[in-house]
Amino acid sequence: MPPCIRNADLPHARNPIHSRALSGPSLASLSRPPRLPARSRVVSENFTLLFEGGRNRSLFRVLGGCIVLSQLLDDGRRQITDVLGPGRLFGFTVDGRNIATAETLSIARIESLGDAELHATNPAVASELKTTLHRLQTHATLLGRKTASEKVASALVELSRLFNRSRVPAPLSFHLHLTRADLADWLGLTVETVSRCLNRFKREGLIDFSHPKTMRVLDPERLKAAAGLTRQRATRGVHPQN
Amino acid sequence: MPPCIRNADLPHARNPIHSRALSGPSLASLSRPPRLPARSRVVSENFTLLFEGGRNRSLFRVLGGCIVLSQLLDDGRRQITDVLGPGRLFGFTVDGRNIATAETLSIARIESLGDAELHATNPAVASELKTTLHRLQTHATLLGRKTASEKVASALVELSRLFNRSRVPAPLSFHLHLTRADLADWLGLTVETVSRCLNRFKREGLIDFSHPKTMRVLDPERLKAAAGLTRQRATRGVHPQN
DNA sequence: GGAGGGCGTTGACAGCTGTCAACGCGGTTT
DNA sequence: AAACCGCGTTGACAGCTGTCAACGCCCTCC
Structure with a gap:
């Protein structure tokens, strides 16, 4: 598991399995098959999957659970820029560097889609990018x-x-x-x-x-x-x- | 000029040519050739090129000047979500609808790149999308x-x-x-x-x-x-x- | 069983930023 | 030339939201 790094320094890095989180609907599917297709895997709560600015060559899809993307200011102020549920993609890079930090807020199932660059020409990925752009603009208006x-x-x-x-x-x-x-x-x-x-x-x-x-x-x-x-x-x- | 609509109802929809705007560096190139390549055209100040939610089939590139993207709340509160200079693309849609309103803040030269869907598989466009995503996340942190x-x-x-x-x-x-x-x-x-x-x-x-x-x-x-x-x-x- | 920590709630208070108002300047219109 | 409008600036004031503090609950750990 290359980019999967535990973030023990996060304030809420306790209780690796939140009992109530298991009752969530999007997690129900988690208990059935351990690993369904090829590159699917389960990640426990409060794991940092990607670090902003870090190197990463793969694109991911959320299959179940909740994952948030965030950025940090130098003095620790944090901004969560997106909340991802099942179906969403993450792991986009600029100049090979992760745009944002990605962490799980629940047990999550994610799927690695392989080299991110290969998907640049995928229409479905482009569509997802545009949807994300729209969601982010709407959130900017909210902020x-x-x-x-x-x-x-x-x-x-x-x-x-x-x-x-x-x-x-x-x-x-x-x-x-x-x-x-x-x-x-x-x-x-x-x-x-x-x-x-x-x-x-x-x-x-x-x-x-x-x-x-x-x-x-x-x-x-x-x-x-x-x-x-x-x-x-x-x-x-x-x-x-x- | 299909999507080019004058917005006379904007508060600053006066003085169609701001005298000082002509001294800007990015605009210097404007005075030389009236229209350089095929689909390039000049738009004057305070024009609304695209309306949020409107239909639009083309992608555009900024060649010179300044263009902003914005969203409106129902009671008139406005959020500018991006400021575009030369090189930036705009006109992205979700379900065929414009993500944001696009208006010129100066005389601008823009280039129509044709059907937006055709460019979904263009690696350069995908790269621009990711760069924009990054810029928007950073702006969300600012906001x-x-x-x-x-x-x-x-x-x-x-x-x-x-x-x-x-x-x-x-x-x-x-x-x-x-x-x-x-x-x-x-x-x-x-x-x-x-x-x-x-x-x-x-x-x-x-x-x-x-x-x-x-x-x-x-x-x-x-x-x-x-x-x-x-x-x-x-x-x-x-x-x-x- | 007690201690400790994460998380959430609530109150008191402060202050950053919004609101309201007035004014000046430059350009255009009448 | 006066009036008007857009735009920017400045002051006085208010209030929404942040800061600080205390407390309770739940869970884990000792």
């Missing part, structure tokens, strides 16, 4: 132009699409995979702000969660409204903060 | 994790590389192309904050400008430091704000 509430609501909508287990929309339930810190690093916020927004949404009946990572969307319409153009003041009512 | 000062300093470093006219680094001078409002929409700030940061840098001797768009970098090292990890408090000294 630059949305309020904290809108950011958190948008994240919930996005993640519910990525990881929802049921086909019916109403009592939508999904596993969050990201910690509050991960959400903060994804949305350009702090843990405290993320926590406050989530609990406000909970009080207002938009969502519910008993376990911090087991999310239920109670009111998809209002949540989508909160994620979009809804003026934050209009939905907040009397509460001065929080 | 989510940098302070206002760091954002503005980063923008100056980036734009000086895009549009500098001299090879020597020291008295680096370049045309900004972006208005304060454009900078704000690029960096996720407001016009006022951008203006305050620029004028603080000017007072501190990092940069200089007589005309708002004619920038000179006086101290590239300190500017780069301000763009990176430099703790904002450490550089600010006594001044409570600004």
Whole structure:
């Protein structure tokens, strides 16, 4: 396993197997076949698969689980630039160097697609690149132009699409995979702000969660409204903060 | 000219030819040949070439001038997701729909490369896509994790590389192309904050400008430091704000 | 069983940045 | 020549969000 390096220095590098993570829908397929096709393999939680700036010659596809791409500033500030679910590709390089760090947030199954350069001419890969470009631009708009509430609501909508287990929309339930810190690093916020927004949404009946990572969307319409153009003041009512 | 539509409703849709824009280095080549190769054409300032969500079948290359890509939220908030100089490609689509709005900030020369789908298998296009992906991820880190000062300093470093006219680094001078409002929409700030940061840098001797768009970098090292990890408090000294 | 650490929540407070307003400058229009 | 508009700058102020701190819960380890 060439590029698979354990990141013991990460703050959350404990509990290699999160018990609740196994109940996730995208992970159910993991328990069945150990290794299905040729280059498929299972990676445990909180592994760093690729390091930003490192050398890597292979392209990967996510088959199951959750993987995030991130960048670091010199003083440790982190930005998660993309959250990948089943089907997504990662491992793109510029000048042979990894664009971003890739780490698993759950047990994940990934497939090595071989030399990344060979896939440059693959239409499916090009299509995936363009989709990723679109997703990143949309996220840039979120980072630059949305309020904290809108950011958190948008994240919930996005993640519910990525990881929802049921086909019916109403009592939508999904596993969050990201910690509050991960959400903060994804949305350009702090843990405290993320926590406050989530609990406000909970009080207002938009969502519910008993376990911090087991999310239920109670009111998809209002949540989508909160994620979009809804003026934050209009939905907040009397509460001065929080 | 199929997708070339004038945007008269833009706030800065006046003065179709900005006098100072003609003195820019990347535009010098414009005055020589009216139309060089086959599908090359000149577009004047403040034109919207593509609309986000619109249909478009062609890929374009910037030959000269400055073009920005942007997205809009429903209530009018704008995020500029990329600033393109000579050499950059744009016009990528997902499901046949433009990913972003593309507008000129100066007189620009662009080249139509024909059907975008045909280029999906072009290695040079794939390489450009990956470079763009990298640039966008870096900008996401800026948007989510940098302070206002760091954002503005980063923008100056980036734009000086895009549009500098001299090879020597020291008295680096370049045309900004972006208005304060454009900078704000690029960096996720407001016009006022951008203006305050620029004028603080000017007072501190990092940069200089007589005309708002004619920038000179006086101290590239300190500017780069301000763009990176430099703790904002450490550089600010006594001044409570600004 | 107790200690310790990761993670999440909540409160108090501060401050960076947004909001609102006014003004100046340059160019165009009437 | 006056009026007007776009653009940039500056000041006063507010508030959204960050910072700091404390606490609780759960799990692991000793």
